[in-house]
Amino acid sequence: MPLLPSLRTLLPNTPIWDAGELASRDPGFDARNFGASALVRPADTASVSTLVTFCAERGIALVPQGGRTGLAGGAATSPGQIICDLGGLAKIEEIDPFARVAIVQAGVTLGALQEACALHGLDPGIDLAARGSATIGGMVSTNAGGIMAFRNGTMRQRVLGLEAVLPDGRVFSDLTRVLKTSAGYDLKHLFIGAEGTLGIVTRLALRLDPVAGASATALVGVPDAASAQRIVRHFLGQTSTRLAAAEILWRNFASLMQRGLGYAPGQLPLDAPCLLLLGLGADTMEAARAALEDGLAAIWEEAGVIDGLVASSEAQAAALWRLREETEQIERAHPMAPSFDVSVPGGGLDAYVARIEAGLKTLDATYAPYVYGHLADGNLHISINCAGPVPHDRHEAIEDVLYDGLREAGGSFSAEHGVGLEKREAYERHADPVKRDLARMIKGLIDPGNVMNPGKVVKM
Numbered sequence: 001m002p003l004l005p006s007l008r009t010l011l012p013n014t015p016i017w018d019a020g021e022l023a024s025r026d027p028g029f030d031a032r033n034f035g036a037s038a039l040v041r042p043a044d045t046a047s048v049s050t051l052v053t054f055c056a057e058r059g060i061a062l063v064p065q066g067g068r069t070g071l072a073g074g075a076a077t078s079p080g081q082i083i084c085d086l087g088g089l090a091k092i093e094e095i096d097p098f099a100r101v102a103i104v105q106a107g108v109t110l111g112a113l114q115e116a117c118a119l120h121g122l123d124p125g126i127d128l129a130a131r132g133s134a135t136i137g138g139m140v141s142t143n144a145g146g147i148m149a150f151r152n153g154t155m156r157q158r159v160l161g162l163e164a165v166l167p168d169g170r171v172f173s174d175l176t177r178v179l180k181t182s183a184g185y186d187l188k189h190l191f192i193g194a195e196g197t198l199g200i201v202t203r204l205a206l207r208l209d210p211v212a213g214a215s216a217t218a219l220v221g222v223p224d225a226a227s228a229q230r231i232v233r234h235f236l237g238q239t240s241t242r243l244a245a246a247e248i249l250w251r252n253f254a255s256l257m258q259r260g261l262g263y264a265p266g267q268l269p270l271d272a273p274c275l276l277l278l279g280l281g282a283d284t285m286e287a288a289r290a291a292l293e294d295g296l297a298a299i300w301e302e303a304g305v306i307d308g309l310v311a312s313s314e315a316q317a318a319a320l321w322r323l324r325e326e327t328e329q330i331e332r333a334h335p336m337a338p339s340f341d342v343s344v345p346g347g348g349l350d351a352y353v354a355r356i357e358a359g360l361k362t363l364d365a366t367y368a369p370y371v372y373g374h375l376a377d378g379n380l381h382i383s384i385n386c387a388g389p390v391p392h393d394r395h396e397a398i399e400d401v402l403y404d405g406l407r408e409a410g411g412s413f414s415a416e417h418g419v420g421l422e423k424r425e426a427y428e429r430h431a432d433p434v435k436r437d438l439a440r441m442i443k444g445l446i447d448p449g450n451v452m453n454p455g456k457v458v459k460m
C-alpha cells in the first residue's frame with residue numbers, strides 16, 4: 001500500500017497531511033520544515049510509538065517537530081521523510097504546587113505552561129521570546145537557554161524526568177519527579193539537546209520556581225560590556241530583590257531595532273556603545289522600581305553609566321523589551337542574514353567583540369555585525385549586516401573569525417540554538433574530535449537504522 005493510505009489505516013483518528021497540504025501551510029521559522037512527504041500528529045505516546053515502529057520497519061526517516069521556532073535547521077525535512085508533529089500532545093497533565101513540579105506533554109508551549117504555573121505563583125524558570133510557539137519538547141531537544149539561564153540554568157537543569165519513544169518504537173520511561181536520583185547512568189540527559197536524533201520526547205517532569213511579586217525594567221547606556229557586568233554583579237549581590245534578566249545590546253543592533261520599531265530619536269538612551277536591559281523582581285512593583293533606581297544610583301559612577309531610565313509603566317517596559325526581542329527587524333533589513341549564537345566566557349566579551357569586528361572587516365570592509373544577547377551568561381547572538389545566504393567559502397571564513405579560539409577559551413560555538421543542519425559543518429571543525437566519535441557511537445547504538453532525524457547534528 002502507498003505511504004499515505006498505510007498511515008491512515010495505521011492511525012485512523014490521527015491528523016495526517018500529505019505533501020500538498022504541507023506546501024500550503026506556514027512552515028514556521030525555517031522554510032525547509034515542510035519539505036517532507038507527510039505530517040502525522042499523534043495524540044499520545046502509544047500513537048507516537050506506533051508511528052515510529054512503522055517507520056523503523058520500513059526504514060523511513062522521521063523528523064520530530066514542536067513549535068517550529070528552532071533556528072538551527074534541526075526540524076528541516078526533505079521528500080521521503082515523515083514529520084512527527086508533537087502538537088497533538090499538548091496537555092499539562094499536572095501542576096503540583098507543593099512539590100513545585102509540572103508533568104507536561106512535549107507539545108505544550110512555553111507560554112501555556114507559564115500561564116498555568118502563574119495561577120499557582122510559580123514559573124517554569126526559563127523564558128525566551130518565542131514563548132508563544134516554542135514547545136517544551138522542542139526546548140528540551142535543543143537544550144534551550146534564554147533570558148533566565150544565568151540564574152536557573154538551561155532546559156537541562158529544569159528537567160527532572162523524561163519519557164521518549166526510541167527509534168525502534170520502545171518507550172524509554174524515566175519520568176521521575178524528584179531532584180535526587182543517583183540510580184546509575186542518568187540517561188535522560190542523552191535526549192536533552194539531541195535535537196530529535198535519538199528519539200521523540202513525549203512527556204516531561206519539570207521543576208518550577210516561585211515567582212517574584214512584580215518585576216521592574218530598566219534600560220541603561222554604558223560604555224562597554226565590562227561596565228554592564230559591573231552593574232549585573234551589583235544587583236546579583238542584593239538579597240532583597242531578584243535579578244530576572246540582564247540583556248545586552250551593542251549600538252549597531254540597538255540602532256537597527258530603534259529604526260525598525262519606529263522609536264523617536266532621543267526617546268531612549270540609545271547613544272551609548274552598549275545598552276543593558278535589566279529586569280528586577282521584588283515583592284511589589286514599587287519596591288522593584290525603587291530597588292532599580294537606588295541600585296543604579298549606587299553603581300552609576302563606578303560603572304561609568306552614560307544614561308538610563310527605569311520604566312514607569314507596563315507599556316514602557318514592554319516598549320523596552322521590544323528593542324531586544326523583535327529580532328525579525330534583522331531579517332527585514334537583511335533577509336537570511338548569516339546569524340550565529342556563541343558563548344564567551346567570563347570577562348572576555350569586550351575583547352571578543354572587538355576581535356570579531358576587526359576580523360570581519362578583513363573579510364569585507366562593509367561588515368558591521370549586530371551583536372546582542374544574554375549578558376550574564378556570556379551568550380551572544382551575532383548577525384552579519386548582509387543578506388544571505390552567502391557563498392559557502394565566505395560562510396566558513398565568517399565562522400572561523402567567530403569560532404576560532406572559543407573552545408580553547410572555554411566557550412562554545414553553539415550556545416543555545418543547537419547544531420541542526422546549520423552548524424553541522426562547524427561542529428565537525430570546531431567540536432572536540434573525541435566527543436564527536438562518542439556521539440557517533442551513541443547514535444549508532446540507539447538508532448542503528450539512522451531513521452531518527454538523520455543528517456542532523458552527527459554525521460554518520
Ligand SMILES: Cc1cc2nc3c(=O)[nH]c(=O)nc-3n(C[C@H](O)[C@H](O)[C@H](O)COP(=O)(O)OP(=O)(O)OC[C@H]3O[C@@H](n4cnc5c(N)ncnc54)[C@H](O)[C@@H]3O)c2cc1C
Pocket residue numbers: 029063064065066067068069070071073074075086106127128129130133134135136137138139140141142143144145146147195196197199200201202325327416417420453456
Ligand atoms: C524570536 C525567537 C527567539 C528565540 N529565543 C531563544 C532564546 O532566547 N533561547 C533559546 O534557547 N532559543 C531561542 N530561540 C530558538 C527556539 O525557540 C528554541 O530552539 C526552541 O527550543 C525550539 O522549540 P520548538 O518547539 O519550536 O522546536 P522545533 O523548532 O520544532 O524543533 C527544534 C529541534 O528539536 C527537535 N524536536 C522538537 N520537538 C521534539 C520532541 N518532542 N522530541 C524530540 N525532538 C524534538 C526537532 O527535530 C528539531 O531538531 C528563539 C527563536 C525565535 C524564533
